[in-house]
Amino acid sequence: MSYQPPFTITSKMLSLVSDIVEIITDIKHIETNLKTPKLRKKNRVKSITGTLQIEGNTFSEEKVTNVINGITVLGTMREIAEVQGAIKAYEHFDNYVYKKEKDLLLSHKLMMEKLVSSAGSYRHTNVGVGDQNGVTHVAPPALAVPELMGNLFEWLQNTKDHPLIVSCVFHYEFEFIHPFEDGNGRVGRLWQSVILNQYKKIFGFIPIESVVREHQASYYKALEASGSAGESTPFIEFMLEIILKTLKNASNESVPKNVPRNVPKNRLNEILKLIEKNKEITSIQIAERLKVSDKTIKRDMATLKEQGRLQRVGSLKSGHWEVLDDEQ
Template identity: 55%
Template sequence: MNNYTPPYKITSKILKLSTQISEELTKLQFSSITKVNPMLRKKNRIKTLAGTLEIEGNFLGEEKITSIIDGKKVLGSVKELAEVQGAIKAYDKLESYRYDELDDLLLAHKILMDEILTTAGSFRSVNVQVGEHIAPQPSMVSDLMTDLFTWLKNSDEHMLLKSCIFHYEFEFIHPFSDGNGRIGRLWQSVILNSYNPLFSLLPTESIVRDHQEEYYKAIENSTEQGESTPFIEFMLEMILESMQNIKNVNVPNSVPKNVPIKRLDKIIEIISENRAITIAELASLLDVTDKTIKRDIAKLKEQHRLTRVGSLKSGHWEIVHE
């Protein structure tokens, strides 16, 4: 079984998204955001932790996670606090895990779940069912994981795709009695980081959290089709969205002054020149998704800086002057 290859197809959508991600990566490499900025790195790591934990029903949130990292006491159940501590420790080692070593993944699970599971760091010995999916028998798990890591180490597929394929196959095998979702998302980040360290700056897990139903649906669709193609397409979209979002964050004052104007200000500037501009046109100009522009417009309205006169189709924007 050493020649095992997980089933998937390369679709035109996968090719298009991969190209867009490569282009974003090139832009990020020349962006001021990528200059080592500990504040931004910490902020995005906290977003990542909150995102991956919220998917599993832990809603302590960014504020409390920040306090825990800063050594402050926070209120929460013993399990909630143990989950946060485990996630902080597991992600702290993200850059040191070897992406193609099964022992390192077992170590990550041990660190993540040590205070929650007596079997942390060991494969499950019980049957599990996730929704409609009955995971492979416990006796098969060790061989399946060995085959998956052999493929991960030896395949010449692009690392971007390998990270998505691995994530799906890992969830299908469901090798642990608990913590599979968190480890699957962490390990995709580990694989991406080994391809390009810029990926460790991206809070992709928080974007997945925002699309949680679609995440589970993509896993379900892949299982129904017997291949990871729908899941690869979904995760590439999430990676692309997290890259587009990071370019436009409000970077702290400690960063050099050549940081681009904040995106909200840029939107106001563009609208002042063209009050009939559409959301799609704004998204294209600013190189972000329509969804991101809609969120920004909502923020500008909240801040009483922008209003809409008439319908989206035939109306126009009005800038509110204080």
């Protein structure tokens, strides 16, 4: 592998990756809720709305939903074309192979075919990226783009780094190269989600782009900070924080709203009943029986120990649990 994007693995990154992996495990029990057609459509609308609003599109989630449903909406021709393009690009979400450069070009073609004549092709002109204060980043020359993108995909195909970090590195490097005439932000955010989706399917059901929109100013600051640093480290840390926030939001939103208020107390009693039947039972086995996460059960067992209703006898490896009262 000849090209290695510059970045530094930091303790903050490792901590965030650990937290993300933990929460992915923790929300396994609600993954079915996230995959319901209604919730998936809602989150897809959030993704499309968020990524377009970052680029200045004024359409709300309601208006994007109307476009999806074929309902006439008021808006400029360009805004409507942006929404229609994003819908087409995200409809292919599960079919993209993130390591294939031709699939990324296809996503750009679908996203931008009504907006630019060069949709699906790399730019042939030099560009600068800027804001109201002027140019903030001069992208590499157009002639260098094919080689740079080829190198980036070669790295993507061969890297052994954690997929969570890889997705962030690719996102930054892609924006740095700025390979297209227009639509780079949209495609970069989409492709990070595609990489994450092929790491864990849960990422196909959560709207990371929407959370980026909520932290848009910080998003651009992280891009600029990485540009100044000459490596993607600040951007990786920022995007890992965004991924963690998105997962936490998904966990909170996917808990059924009609759960009885006495469920936690009932669950404590159910834990004690299971332990009375099998003193060697593990927290993982209890979690599977009660259809909650291992983290939740460990928290409940800590509560039971604090209440003086449960104790551990012997070591974690060879000991067993004992119920200290018979109050059920």
